[in-house]
Amino acid sequence: MQSVKPEIDGETGDWPAGTRPSRRIVLPRFLRRPARILSRLDLRMPGHVGTKSLALFFAATAVTGMLAGGHTMTVVSAFTAWSGLAIDEVEISGQSETSEIDVLEAMAMGEYPSIVTFDAITARERVEKLPWVKRVTIRKLYPDTLQVAISERQPFAIWQHDGAVVLITKDGKVISDHVDARYKNLPMVVGVDADKRADEFVTLLKEFPTFAPRVTAGVLVSGRRWNVVLRNGVEIMLPEEDPASALIQAVALDDGHGILSREIAAVDLRLPSRLVFRLTEKGYEAREALLKARKKNGSNT
Structure with missing residues (x-):
């Protein structure tokens, strides 16, 4: 019996079509057993695994981009908000x-209010x-509520300066420029820096x-002393030092003679040794008429 060997085509060393022998890969000895076990398993890919994997890939890419762009908190807020x-x-x-x-607003x-990421x-x-x-x-209060308890400032006085009238606290902090009838009984201070010295x-x-x-x-004058303005328009000019003693003097004069209810514009108490009206x-x-009458009566006698 004669054996027939396939002839090699020319000098290229190619085998004729359909006659090329198969090549086997020889695995190292330590990999042969695992390979035999894997060859016996029936591994099948679930349906639509490609579509889901692609969607997961794009989602992961989007999240990575947001994180890289400094939007970490936005991502977390959105995720936790959507999670209930x-x-x-x-x-x-x-x-x-x-x-x-x-x-x-404060x-x-x-955009995604989450109780987890909200910075209280x-x-x-x-x-x-405010x-x-x-x-x-x-x-x-988990899962979805915030409780906000507010303690508000109390208006202490009304401050008038540069044509503006505002409410202030005891320490001079401006609260509001809306001063309505509710605050008509509050004391009023006038002038530069009078807000800081309203308590005084x-x-x-x-x-x-x-x-x-x-x-x-x-009225704070030159940041040094006070003038007290009465409701009838009389102005009491107090000294820089010991204004309380000077005011005691003015009140005593009024109690004894009703001086602050007469036709005077101001009482000057700035100098302790002199009282000026x-x-x-x-x-x-009225004073000129009185002096003329006295002069006339004096000439007749």
């Missing part, structure tokens, strides 16, 4: 002058910058409880 931890209710209490809209909860400390600091707000407490003027008036209701304002125009005319 979105802020659905904000309970605000304790405020009467501050609007709820102003409070919510809290800046963001930073929000509290922003709310406390004019009327003195102190704020913010509590998180109010403390002075407290020593004269029956006289204080007759006062309409305290400045008359109104009507008071001046």
